[in-house]
Amino acid sequence: HLQLQESGPGLVKPSETLSLTCTVSGGSISSNTYYWGWIRQPPGKGLEWIASIYYSGSNYYNPSLKSRVTISVDTSKNQFSLKLSSVTAADTAVYYCARQIRITMILDYWGQGTLVTVSS
Amino acid sequence: EIVLTQSPGSLSLSPGERATLSCRASQSVSSGYLAWYQQKPGQAPRLLIYGASSRATGIPDRFSGSGFGTDFTLTISRLEPEDFAVYYCQQYGSSVTFGGGTKVEIK
Numbered sequence: 317h318l319q320l321q322e323s324g325p326g327l328v329k330p331s332e333t334l335s336l337t338c339t340v341s342g343g344s345i346s347s348n349t350y351y352w353g354w355i356r357q358p359p360g361k362g363l364e365w366i367a368s369i370y371y372s373g374s375n376y377y378n379p380s381l382k383s384r385v386t387i388s389v390d391t392s393k394n395q396f397s398l399k400l401s402s403v404t405a406a407d408t409a410v411y412y413c414a415r416q417i418r419i420t421m422i423l424d425y426w427g428q429g430t431l432v433t434v435s436s
Numbered sequence: 437e438i439v440l441t442q443s444p445g446s447l448s449l450s451p452g453e454r455a456t457l458s459c460r461a462s463q464s465v466s467s468g469y470l471a472w473y474q475q476k477p478g479q480a481p482r483l484l485i486y487g488a489s490s491r492a493t494g495i496p497d498r499f500s501g502s503g504f505g506t507d508f509t510l511t512i513s514r515l516e517p518e519d520f521a522v523y524y525c526q527q528y529g530s531s532v533t534f535g536g537g538t539k540v541e542i543k
Contacts, residue, residue, distance in 0.1 A: 365532035421528035
């Protein structure tokens with residue numbers, strides 16, 4: 317049974333870099349069928365896709381966040397990670413990692429999410 | 437970027453009633469790239485429908501999806517108490533985008 321688990325600091329100071337890791341268990345991140353993505357949801361608001369990565373390192377970014385985002389993958393640890401730089405209060409959100417079906421980018425498995433608050 | 441507009445923003449219905457949710461795209465979306473998700477408070481979204489009309493594993497047949505081009509619909513034939521939630525559509529064109537969501541509330 318596939319599981320995804322987000323981890324990282326729950327509090328980040330303004331102007332600093334938010335760093336999160338998603339650990340995948342019950343399946344291989346090196347599958348050629350899937351991408352792996354990050355999605356966020358500000359409190360009380362809707363969903364926003366951030367970025368996605370293939371096990372080879374091929375990636376896609378949300379154009380509105382691209383200048384501040386880096387997504388990476390570590391196949392040896394079955395993990396992928398997100399870095400978001402120069403954060404502000406507007407980046408406060410629940411951050412989800414998810415598996416995406418290659419080509420269609422449908423998100424079929426999600427982590428439980430982790431709340432990241434940007435505050436001094 | 438393709439913008440998805442969901443309507444209505446909220447829907448107040450009773451258990452047993454039919455719910456019809458709309459998702460309209462600013463440009464044509466390939467049906468294979470359109471999905472619907474359900475989200476309950478404090479939980480991650482759950483995939484309901486993919487390819488515009490195919491139910492994901494374990495999704496009851498009271499949920500159905502339809503549509504093509506720029507107009508897509510999620511229908512819940514008879515609302516069960518556990519169906520009261522927020523529903524999002526999502527597409528993939530050159531980028532992944534979500535609609536703003538429709539909240540289905542108990543009347």
